[in-house]
Amino acid sequence: MITKHAISILVNNQPGVLQRVSGLFGRRGFNIDSITVGESEEPGLSRMIIVTSGDDRTLEQVQKQLYKLIDVIKVVDLSASPMVARELALIKVNAEPAQRPEILGIIETFRASVVDISPSTLIAQVVGDSEKIDAMVELLKPYGLRELTRTGVTAMTRGLSK
Amino acid sequence: MSAQSATVLSKEGFREKLLKPDLISGSEILLRSLLLEGVDCVFGYPGGAVLYIYDAMHGNEDFRHLLTRHEQGAIHAADGYARSTGKVGVCIATSGPGATNLVTGIATAYMDSVPLVVITGNVATTLIGTDAFQEADITGITMPITKHSYLVRNVEDLPRVIREAFHIASTGRKGPVLIDIPKDVSAQKTVFRYPETINIRGYNPTVNPNRLQVEKLLKAIEESERPVILAGGGVVYSGAHEELIEFVNKTQIPITTTLLGLGGFPSSHPLWMGMPGMHGTVTANRALQECDLLISIGARFDDRVTGKLDGFAPHAKIAHIDVDPAEIGKNVETDIPCVGDVKMVLSLANEKARPAKSAAWIGKIAESLKQYPLRYKDDDKELKPQFVIEMIHETTNGEAIITTDVGQHQMWAAQFYKFNHPRSLITSGGLGTMGFGFPSAIGAQMGNPGRLVVSINGDGGMQMCSQELAICAINNIPVKIVVINNQVLGMVRQWQELIYENRYSHIDLSGSPDFVKLAEAYGVKGLRATNKEEARRVWKEALETPGPVLIDFVVRKEENVFPMVMQGSTLDQMVLGDSE
Numbered sequence: 001m002i003t004k005h006a007i008s009i010l011v012n013n014q015p016g017v018l019q020r021v022s023g024l025f026g027r028r029g030f031n032i033d034s035i036t037v038g039e040s041e042e043p044g045l046s047r048m049i050i051v052t053s054g055d056d057r058t059l060e061q062v063q064k065q066l067y068k069l070i071d072v073i074k075v076v077d078l079s080a081s082p083m084v085a086r087e088l089a090l091i092k093v094n095a096e097p098a099q100r101p102e103i104l105g106i107i108e109t110f111r112a113s114v115v116d117i118s119p120s121t122l123i124a125q126v127v128g129d130s131e132k133i134d135a136m137v138e139l140l141k142p143y144g145l146r147e148l149t150r151t152g153v154t155a156m157t158r159g160l161s162k
Numbered sequence: 163m164s165a166q167s168a169t170v171l172s173k174e175g176f177r178e179k180l181l182k183p184d185l186i187s188g189s190e191i192l193l194r195s196l197l198l199e200g201v202d203c204v205f206g207y208p209g210g211a212v213l214y215i216y217d218a219m220h221g222n223e224d225f226r227h228l229l230t231r232h233e234q235g236a237i238h239a240a241d242g243y244a245r246s247t248g249k250v251g252v253c254i255a256t257s258g259p260g261a262t263n264l265v266t267g268i269a270t271a272y273m274d275s276v277p278l279v280v281i282t283g284n285v286a287t288t289l290i291g292t293d294a295f296q297e298a299d300i301t302g303i304t305m306p307i308t309k310h311s312y313l314v315r316n317v318e319d320l321p322r323v324i325r326e327a328f329h330i331a332s333t334g335r336k337g338p339v340l341i342d343i344p345k346d347v348s349a350q351k352t353v354f355r356y357p358e359t360i361n362i363r364g365y366n367p368t369v370n371p372n373r374l375q376v377e378k379l380l381k382a383i384e385e386s387e388r389p390v391i392l393a394g395g396g397v398v399y400s401g402a403h404e405e406l407i408e409f410v411n412k413t414q415i416p417i418t419t420t421l422l423g424l425g426g427f428p429s430s431h432p433l434w435m436g437m438p439g440m441h442g443t444v445t446a447n448r449a450l451q452e453c454d455l456l457i458s459i460g461a462r463f464d465d466r467v468t469g470k471l472d473g474f475a476p477h478a479k480i481a482h483i484d485v486d487p488a489e490i491g492k493n494v495e496t497d498i499p500c501v502g503d504v505k506m507v508l509s510l511a512n513e514k515a516r517p518a519k520s521a522a523w524i525g526k527i528a529e530s531l532k533q534y535p536l537r538y539k540d541d542d543k544e545l546k547p548q549f550v551i552e553m554i555h556e557t558t559n560g561e562a563i564i565t566t567d568v569g570q571h572q573m574w575a576a577q578f579y580k581f582n583h584p585r586s587l588i589t590s591g592g593l594g595t596m597g598f599g600f601p602s603a604i605g606a607q608m609g610n611p612g613r614l615v616v617s618i619n620g621d622g623g624m625q626m627c628s629q630e631l632a633i634c635a636i637n638n639i640p641v642k643i644v645v646i647n648n649q650v651l652g653m654v655r656q657w658q659e660l661i662y663e664n665r666y667s668h669i670d671l672s673g674s675p676d677f678v679k680l681a682e683a684y685g686v687k688g689l690r691a692t693n694k695e696e697a698r699r700v701w702k703e704a705l706e707t708p709g710p711v712l713i714d715f716v717v718r719k720e721e722n723v724f725p726m727v728m729q730g731s732t733l734d735q736m737v738l739g740d741s742e
Contacts, residue, residue, distance in 0.1 A: 016301065019305060023305050024306075034514050060491060061488065061492060068309075068488055070310040070364050096684070114497075
């Protein structure tokens with residue numbers, strides 16, 4: 001059964017490490033839905049969150065192959081335990097003055113915010129899980145999407161579990 | 163001090179001299195570090211970006227470098243050296259084309275888990291990324307085919323990088339590690355300090371087996387009635403051949419060895435069934451299909467071994483011993499995983515190993531071995547390639563180091579040379595690299611100066627690295643170079659005959675050089691045989707000749723390798739061909 005998984009990968013902050021990891025996914029035929037990278041709690045180490053989809057066997061192979069990379073320190077399948085997964089999106093939408101109140105209503109409902117406004121457009125910033133962002137994008141589409149950019153998912157497990 | 167006392171400097175004294183914290187260049191750091199790692203021969207080819215490194219070699223009596231005639235020759239030689247000795251092979255090439263010429267050799271070593279440290283020069287750090295003359299992003303190019311790689315940007319990092327590279331290449335599942343050294347880094351000076359300890363946080367291979375899993379394995383063995391061992395290159399690489407013999411004797415399990423596993427178990431042992439897979443024996447392939455317990459030891463279920471994966475070993479419980487956890491469950495669902503160094507797993511298993519209920523099974527296999535030996539239709543008039551291999555086996559008592567190229571002759575060598583010692587067959591299994599056979603023999607000979615090294619090639623592969631005849635001649639490297647010359651790309655011809663309905667497309671090698679004259683052009687003795695009597699005579703002459711000899715055995719085109727399992731078939735669907 002194919003399921004989505006968020007994998008957290010702690011890596012050495014070295015030149016080429018992103019290429020090593022993404023290259024591994026590419027050549028082994030593993031799918032990357034999204035990828036985020038940033039500093040971790042430890043100096044010199046970065047954390048990557050990759051959302052991938054596959055069956056259990058593929059997921060096991062993904063983790064084992066990742067561990068073979070010398071620059072990979074730790075691999076955790078976050079989806080195996082309760083976790084928080086969040087994504088940020090910026091949505092530039094057509095917003096003539098007449099339509100603004102409706103659009104602002106949607107933005108408020110999603111607890112999103114307006115980060116830029118021009119005579120005929122505005123940019124909404126929304127944070128949440130991917131489904132919430134999908135839903136908001138759907139609702140804004142009728143007004144005319146000018147531009148959409150999403151960060152991809154970053155995630156961690158809840159509480160003390162690691 | 164006399165010259166003599168300088169050369170007999172004690173090993174400790176030599177080490178001390180190398181370790182002195184002098185202010186030296188990156189190039190000298192490289193040479194000293196390689197010597198400290200115990201490297202006694204490096205294969206390479208100079209060029210612009212490695213001029214400082216080659217300058218440091220000038221007049222350095224301690225450092226041995228063999229100049230090949232192509233970078234590909236250098237890396238295959240380093241590979242042959244590594245496979246035949248168990249030590250790390252080292253080669254050096256310049257940036258750009260020098261480095262890219264190594265790519266096939268790196269992939270060859272990676273596929274077969276061969277420990278190499280590959281040194282490349284690069285353009286100066288200030289020029290990297292500018293498409294400078296002879297610039298290539300070799301770390302990027304080789305990422306998928308190296309175990310690890312380094313681009314050294316600071317000379318201070320160089321000693322640590324070299325130390326780590328040797329450690330990574332030679333431990334766990336072995337493999338090639340590339341070190342890319344920009345020209346300015348090889349020139350910069352720093353005080354030499356070779357690190358005593360290695361600390362690589364993300365690298366900690368599992369070598370100690372889990373006792374519980376080993377006990378599970380032993381229990382499964384005791385309960386099994388039709389067990390089979392599939393042993394691969396991992397047995398050879400971990401030096402576990404003695405443990406394997408003990409394991410087989412204690413458990414009474416028939417064994418088949420993959421192409422890379424040949425020699426990891428003595429072919430003279432009554433429980434040995436030969437090689438499995440596409441050109442494996444009838445007995446080994448049928449045993450794999452009928453067994454109730456399959457124990458893979460340092461083998462990775464390659465498609466050439468398993469045939470159609472769907473119908474592979476359909477009745478078997480699968481146990482898999484491997485140092486690389488990623489191999490377990492990769493191709494075949496595994497019931498009993500044993501991650502660890504093969505030698506350590508087998509040593510632990512041997513403590514408590516008890517026999518399987520295999521008496522009837524062994525009887526059946528012995529019967530099958532008698533009924534289906536590997537055979538070919540010999541001919542009194544015609545020289546058959548299989549005859550040549552058998553003759554080489556008999557005259558060398560199975561004691562030679564054999565290297566092969568890739569194709570029909572490789573399979574015949576695997577079938578008809580009976581290997582009894584580990585590291586006596588050097589062949590490109592995973593990647594199937596033509597051009598590997600001859601230069602790898604040069605490396606094997608350098609690593610084993612006292613041994614007889616025979617390189618068996620086809621007339622196709624021989625032309626892919628024949629330029630290395632020069633270094634055999636000039637250094638008097640006494641490799642016996644066999645060309646099984648059928649004037650055609652034999653394995654491709656075989657597939658075109660059997661699968662593509664005799665549509666022979668671009669396989670004719672007429673126009674190849676006269677190999678005897680080619681050898682002579684380089685100053686290597688050349689001999690030719692076109693029939694059995696000549697074959698015996700010239701081969702005897704070759705063995706009696708102290709230096710390198712090339713022997714051109716002219717055989718017929720139409721000979722095919724059998725048995726054969728067609729691609730997409732299960733192992734029990736073998737074409738026995740004209741061997742019956």
